[in-house]
Amino acid sequence: MKKSNDREVATPHLAEEWVGKVYTFICILFLIITIFSMVYFVASKGLSTFLVNGVNVKDLLTGLKWKPDGEPPMFGALPFIFGSFSTSILAAIIAAPLGFCAAVFMIELSPKIGRTFMQPVIELLAGIPSVVYGFVGLSVVVPLFRDIFPGQGVGIAAGALVLAFMILPTITTIATDALASLPAGLKEGSYALGATRWQTIYRIVLPTTLPAQMTGIVLGIARAFGEALAVQMVIGNAPHIPHSLFQSASTLTSAITLSMGNTAMGSVQNNALWSLALILMMMTFVFVFIIRWLEGRKKL
Amino acid sequence: MGEIALSAKKLNVYYGEKHAVHDVSLDFAEKEVTALIGPSGCGKSTFLRSLNRMNDLIPSCRVTGEIRIGDRDINEGNTDVVALRKNIGMVWQRPNPFHKSIYENIAFGPRYHGIKNKKQLNDIVEESLRKAAIWEETKDRLHKSALALSGGQQQRLCIARAIAVKPEVILMDEPASALDPISTSKIEELISELKQDYSIVIVTHNMHQAARVSNKTAFFLNGHVVEYDKTEVIFTNPSEQRTNDYITGRFG
Amino acid sequence: MSAKTADKIATGIIIFITGLIALALIGLLGYILFRGMGHISWHFLTSPPETIRKGGGIGPQLFNSLFLLVLTMVITVPIGIGAGIYMSEYAKAGKITSTIRLIVEVLSSFPSIIVGLFGLLVIVNKFNFGFSLLSGALALTIFNLPLMVRITEQGLRSVPLAQKEASLALGISKWKTIRSVQLPIALPIVLSGSILAAGRIFGEAAALLFTAGMSTPRLDFSDWNPLHSDSPLNPMRPAETLAVHIWKINSEGLAPDATQIAAGASAVLIITVLLFNLGARALGRYMHNKFTASK
Numbered sequence: 101m102k103k104s105n106d107r108e109v110a111t112p113h114l115a116e117e118w119v120g121k122v123y124t125f126i127c128i129l130f131l132i133i134t135i136f137s138m139v140y141f142v143a144s145k146g147l148s149t150f151l152v153n154g155v156n157v158k159d160l161l162t163g164l165k166w167k168p169d170g171e172p173p174m175f176g177a178l179p180f181i182f183g184s185f186s187t188s189i190l191a192a193i194i195a196a197p198l199g200f201c202a203a204v205f206m207i208e209l210s211p212k213i214g215r216t217f218m219q220p221v222i223e224l225l226a227g228i229p230s231v232v233y234g235f236v237g238l239s240v241v242v243p244l245f246r247d248i249f250p251g252q253g254v255g256i257a258a259g260a261l262v263l264a265f266m267i268l269p270t271i272t273t274i275a276t277d278a279l280a281s282l283p284a285g286l287k288e289g290s291y292a293l294g295a296t297r298w299q300t301i302y303r304i305v306l307p308t309t310l311p312a313q314m315t316g317i318v319l320g321i322a323r324a325f326g327e328a329l330a331v332q333m334v335i336g337n338a339p340h341i342p343h344s345l346f347q348s349a350s351t352l353t354s355a356i357t358l359s360m361g362n363t364a365m366g367s368v369q370n371n372a373l374w375s376l377a378l379i380l381m382m383m384t385f386v387f388v389f390i391i392r393w394l395e396g397r398k399k400l
Numbered sequence: 401m402g403e404i405a406l407s408a409k410k411l412n413v414y415y416g417e418k419h420a421v422h423d424v425s426l427d428f429a430e431k432e433v434t435a436l437i438g439p440s441g442c443g444k445s446t447f448l449r450s451l452n453r454m455n456d457l458i459p460s461c462r463v464t465g466e467i468r469i470g471d472r473d474i475n476e477g478n479t480d481v482v483a484l485r486k487n488i489g490m491v492w493q494r495p496n497p498f499h500k501s502i503y504e505n506i507a508f509g510p511r512y513h514g515i516k517n518k519k520q521l522n523d524i525v526e527e528s529l530r531k532a533a534i535w536e537e538t539k540d541r542l543h544k545s546a547l548a549l550s551g552g553q554q555q556r557l558c559i560a561r562a563i564a565v566k567p568e569v570i571l572m573d574e575p576a577s578a579l580d581p582i583s584t585s586k587i588e589e590l591i592s593e594l595k596q597d598y599s600i601v602i603v604t605h606n607m608h609q610a611a612r613v614s615n616k617t618a619f620f621l622n623g624h625v626v627e628y629d630k631t632e633v634i635f636t637n638p639s640e641q642r643t644n645d646y647i648t649g650r651f652g
Numbered sequence: 653m654s655a656k657t658a659d660k661i662a663t664g665i666i667i668f669i670t671g672l673i674a675l676a677l678i679g680l681l682g683y684i685l686f687r688g689m690g691h692i693s694w695h696f697l698t699s700p701p702e703t704i705r706k707g708g709g710i711g712p713q714l715f716n717s718l719f720l721l722v723l724t725m726v727i728t729v730p731i732g733i734g735a736g737i738y739m740s741e742y743a744k745a746g747k748i749t750s751t752i753r754l755i756v757e758v759l760s761s762f763p764s765i766i767v768g769l770f771g772l773l774v775i776v777n778k779f780n781f782g783f784s785l786l787s788g789a790l791a792l793t794i795f796n797l798p799l800m801v802r803i804t805e806q807g808l809r810s811v812p813l814a815q816k817e818a819s820l821a822l823g824i825s826k827w828k829t830i831r832s833v834q835l836p837i838a839l840p841i842v843l844s845g846s847i848l849a850a851g852r853i854f855g856e857a858a859a860l861l862f863t864a865g866m867s868t869p870r871l872d873f874s875d876w877n878p879l880h881s882d883s884p885l886n887p888m889r890p891a892e893t894l895a896v897h898i899w900k901i902n903s904e905g906l907a908p909d910a911t912q913i914a915a916g917a918s919a920v921l922i923i924t925v926l927l928f929n930l931g932a933r934a935l936g937r938y939m940h941n942k943f944t945a946s947k
Contacts, residue, residue, distance in 0.1 A: 113482050113825040120827025124742055127734030128752060131801070134794055135759045138770045145773065201669040209666060218670065220933075221677045227848070227925050228680070229855020231898045232918045236680060238902055239687075239911065265676065296659035326763020328858040329899050353765050353858075360769070360862060365777065377769050384761050388754075452821060457813070459745055486823025496814035499837050508832070509822035558818070565822050 139381070145371065146378025149175070153368040160375060166339040166355070168369040175372045179341045181379065183351040186256050187331060188324035190345075191263035192271075196317050198264070199271030204301060206272075207279040226269035234333035237262035242334055249346040254336035257345035262330050267320035274316030278309040315394045322387035326380060328353035352376045405430040405569055405599035406451060406488075411465035413446050413455065420446045422623045423465070428569070433591060433600045435610035435631065438620030439651065444603045447620070448571050451601065452488040453481050486513060489562030489598075493574040495554035497546035497561070502529075502538050505546045505557055509565040524564055531597075532560035533590055552583025559590060563598070570594065572602040576609065588613050607647055611635050619643045681922065688919025691912045697920070700870075701897070706909045710917050712868045715884055716785070716891035717854055717924075720864060723789035723887065724853050728796050729846065733835075735797065736804020741830055760798030764859040767795045772862035783890040788864025795859050796849055803845030807838030840939035844932040851928035855921060857895035865890035866900055894921055 149155045155175050163176020202222070206214030241261055246253030282305065290300040306313075336348025337358060356373050363370035406428045413421035421443040428434050436444040446455070453474065455461040466473045474484050486509075498505050506525040515521055525542070529535040534556040538549070546557055555575060562570055572591070576584040591600060591613045604610050610617050611631060618628040619640075627634060627643045638644045645651060695709060702708030739756075743749040771791035781787045811834045819829040835842075868891055871884045878885040892900070898917045901910045 113828070114480070116827050117482075117825050120737075120825075120830065121742060124734045124738035127731045128738040128743075130731055131735050131759065131797055132752065132755055134797075135755050137774065138759075138762070138766070138794075141770060141773050142766065198669055198673060201666045202673055204666050205670040209663065218674065221674050224681070224926070224929060225673075225677055227851050227855075227929050229857070229895055229921055229925060231855070231857045231895045231902075232684065232921055235898055235902055235914055235918050236683060239915075240683065265680075268673065296655045298659040298662035299655055301662070322761055326761075326765065328763065328765040333899070333902055353763065356765060356769070357858070357861065360772075361866075374769075377766060380763060381766055384763065384766070385758065388758050388761050392754075454817060454821065457817065457820070482820075482823050482825050484823075485821050488821075490817075490821035492814060492817070494814065496812070496818045498815065498818065498833055508819075509824065512822075512824050512828060561818070561822065 142374065142377055142381055145374035146381075147375075149368065149371040149375040153371055155368070155372065155375075160372070164341065166350075168359075168363075168372060173368065175368075175375075177352070177355075177372075177376055177379070179339055180350050180352045180355045180376060182341050183256065183259075183335065183349045184325055184353070184380075184383075186349075187259040187263055187335070187351055188321045190256065190260035191267055191324045192317050192321045194260060194264035195268045195271050195320055196313075199268055199275050199316065199320075200306075200313065202268075202272045203275035203279050204305075206276050208297065208301065208305075222269045222272050225265065226273075230266065230327060230330040231333075233262050233266055234330035237330060237334040245346055249344075251344065251346040252336065252348060253346065254334055254348050255342055255344070255346045256335065256349050258334040259331045259349075259351070260345075262334055263324040263327060266327060266330060267324050270323060271316040271320045274319065275309070275313055278312030278316075279305065282308060311394050311397045315391055318387060318390050318394065322384065322391075325383055325387070326353065328357050332357045352380050356380075403430045404428065405469070406601075407468045408447070408451070409466040409468065411447065411450065411463070411467065413443070413450055414462045415446075415458070416460040420623055421450070424623075424625050426618055426625060426628055428599055428601055429616070430568075430599050431595055431597070432615040433595045433602060433613050435614035435617045436601065436603045436620060437605065437607060437610050437617060437646075439646070440605060442620040443623035444620040445573050448573055448601060448603050451569075451571055452485050452490055453479075454490065456481065486565055487568050489565065489567035489570040491555070491558050491562055491570065491572045491575045494578050495551055495558050497549070497554050497557050499545070499547060501543045502546045502549070502557060503542040505561050506564045509561065513565055528560040528564040529557075531563055531594070532556045533586065533593075534560060550583075552579050552586060555579060555583065555587060556590065559587075559594075563594070567598065569599045569601065572600060574603050574605065577605065584609075607635070619646060621646070684915065684918050684922050687912075687915035688917070688922075691916030692919060696916055700868075701913070702907055704906050706907060708907055708909075708913060710894060710897060710913070710920065712871055712884075713892055713894045713897040713917070714920065715871075715873075716864070716868060717893040717895070719884070720785055720788050720792070720860075720891060720893055721850055721853050723785060724792040724796065725846070725850060727789055727793045728800055728849075731793070732797050732800025733804045733842070736801040737808065737830055737835075739801060740805045740808040741826070741834075756798050756801055759794075760802070764795050764856060765861075767791055768859040768862050770794070771859065776863055782888065783863065783865030783867075784888045785864060785891045786887040788860050788891065788893075789887075791859045791863040792853050792856060795856065796853060799849050799852070800846070803842055803849070804838070806845070807841035808834055810841055811837045840936055843939070844936040847928050847932035847935065851925045851932075854928065855895050855925055857893070857899050860893055860896050861899075864893060864896070866892050866896055868892045 150157050160175050160177050162178055163174060164178055165174040165176045166179060167174040202218060206218050237258060241258050242253040245258055286304060287300055290304045331351055332354035335351060335354055337350050337354055338348035339350050342349040356376050360373050404427045408424055408426050411421060411424045424447055438444050449455045450463050451467060455463060463475060467475055503525055506528050507521050510524050511521060526535060529538055534553060537553060549557060576587045588609060594600060614631045617631045617634040619626045619634065621642060627638055627640045634643060635647055697714060698711040699709030700712050701710060768791055771787055775781050775787045775790050776783060815833055815837060816829055819833040869882060869889055872882045873884055875883040876885055877883050880886060894917055898914050901914050
């Protein structure tokens with residue numbers, strides 16, 4: 101038996117295996133280091149408002165007045181937090197039923213039109229850049245709202261409507277996947293009992309896919325919550341809690357976008373913006389954990 | 401009996417909690433065909449896959465016991481699995497040619513193992529295809545996709561691919577069960593040819609095939625080897641009642 | 653109301669809403685193209701913008717967007733594919749791997765403005781890369797890596813196990829198997845995914861405001877030496893991209909034709925993204941046909 105040549109071929113491929121392992125590991129390590137440094141840097145900047153500049157955490161989270169240049173400066177971020185939550189949740193409230201209907205159409209009513217026509221429509225909606233959404237919002241939605249409702253047209257309603265279209269693809273795609281993965285027997289059982297399609301949908305399909313639908317909705321809210329430019333362009337950017345949906349307002353992202361460039365690094369005004377970014381980041385964690393929790397329930 | 405090419409000693413394989421192969425000890429002689437028969441799920445394929453450490457790919461799979469080539473145990477931690485697999489070729493139930501040209505399917509292995517010379521590679525490709533009895537059908541389309549071949553041709557291509565790296569042992573996992581009768585008989589002829597140069601271990605659930613192609617046969621049942629002997633003994637005069645029941649078709 | 657009537661009404665509503673969504677997209681695209689197309693001309697695409705006068709173009713911005721896209725992809729693709737290979741082939745199932753998976757998921761959920769801010773803090777200031785193409789490309793890399801990892805994993809998972817086994821059984825190393833057997837089969841998915849990712853990069857603005865910057869120096873388009881400060885290829889110069897430009901003229905544009913410029917630029921952006929989208933589809937279909945036809 102020729103066992104001697106084993107050793108000759110042994111060396112080069114061992115080195116090669118090592119190259120592959122090390123290379124791919126470095127790549128993933130880069131990713132991990134990046135995220136940890138992101139958390140570290142944003143957190144240390146965001147916390148310095150409280151630790152270095154001595155701003156009270158409670159004042160920032162619940163304060164109603166944002167006057168960084170005031171005397172004394174006031175850093176009440178509640179209007180921004182309120183703006184972010186109200187626009188993104190309102191956007192989800194608009195988009196969720198639309199997405200569900202589109203999903204039902206694509207899976208239950210006409211899979212053929214769904215695949216050949218609606219699928220590309222949804223993908224294109226997902227592909228449109230956010231500044232374009234912002235531009236259309238600014239030049240179509242805002243003037244429209246200005247004509248119909250009292251006020252300038254900008255505000256939470258305009259922001260939510262623009263965001264609704266931006267998150268519609270996410271919600272629709274996940275709803276479609278959920279409907280498509282339903283076991284066929286489930287629906288057939290219902291039809292066999294004489295239920296109509298609509299009865300089957302809201303008695304069987306909707307309850308069974310609810311956790312998945314919720315996942316899509318939360319993902320949508322998360323995306324809307326973090327969206328910056330499109331919202332900033334249509335919301336009006338007034339730093340207070342508005343009295344109506346059609347009054348100028350602000351979100352965390354719009355405040356950061358507008359002011360970050362106009363404040364000096366290290367100043368309390370600048371650090372306060374980083375605190376807003378920190379809130380945004382913490383909310384991302386919250387959303388990820390809600391989604392994980394929902395996905396865990398889906399498996400049951 | 402010739403020299404021992406490969407031998408398993410007290411081999412156990414587990415999939416998670418499932419104990420798939422129990423204490424199997426078998427010697428495979430050089431340049432002979434050994435058939436592993438038994439009903440489906442009896443552990444014969446699992447056993448075969450542990451002979452070239454293919455079970456390493458299955459995360460839940462655990463192997464204990466020895467597999468010896470010469471004086472080495474391939475289950476030892478420091479075994480160079482890549483070098484080992486070069487010496488032990490494998491052919492699967494479903495033909496799985498690479499998504500490459502016919503030529504590349506054959507040349508891929510030898511080129512990796514250090515043969516860069518174009519002429520030498522061409523020779524290896526031709527020789528391997530000839531040995532696998534598929535040269536005549538493919539010589540005019542060597543650079544066409546291998547996926548365009550028929551199932552039987554693909555399987556012979558896979559055999560050619562295995563012998564191109566000059567292994568000593570070839571493992572075959574039901575190599576003809578996905579093929580039509582004509583292709584099957586071609587593969588069987590081929591196996592008889594190949595045993596002049598290679599030691600072959602073939603898993604089959606087709607007892608006639610085992611009887612036709614093999615020198616020795618091991619009968620597996622529920623992860624145990626019930627009987628291992630010369631093929632004619634197993635099929636004409638088995639010493640175990642269960643073997644007799646199986647080959648006469650009482651179960652399985 | 654009988655169940656049958658309710659069913660009919662519900663079906664009608666569903667069809668109506670679905671149609672509404674399709675109409676919204678068509679309206680959206682139609683509006684942008686209708687408003688913007690008229691403004692697109694060779695002059696518009698190639699000349700620099702004007703701050704207060706009429707007739708500015710988007711030449712440098714368009715170039716910046718394309719150049720930044722190339723830079724980003726050059727950095728993103730090797731790292732993303734490497735990390736994707738790690739996740740799909742090397743990572744062993746267990747606590748550590750699921751933690752890494754969570755980390756990648758978190759990174760992919762970060763708002764792009766956060767990525768931009770991190771870029772400002774670390775890449776622009778700490779590494780002292782300044783507002784530059786390179787800073788922008790690195791920020792976009794961070795923004796896009798999770799997607800690239802997911803695409804690679806998806807592609808590799810589509811490769812039949814039998815292919816991998818066949819290669820390993822020939823005594824081919826795992827790394828060579830990945831490169832020469834698995835990746836080529838995964839390529840259609842990886843490629844069309846990358847093109848879609850490219851579309852996303854092309855339209856991204858929030859991550860770039862504070863990294864690539866909101867201005868472009870006067871460029872000398874006859875100087876292609878990347879080391880010269882006014883060369884378009886210099887990666888260390890600030891670069892306002894098309895998407896950032898659209899945002900900027902909408903929020904602080906002074907030129908009298910700002911709206912038309914925004915519309916024209918939006919149309920260019922949309923057309924490019926559409927091309928990426930169609931390109932990814934066509935490529936996916938072509939590769940799919942090539943594979944299935946030969947089977």
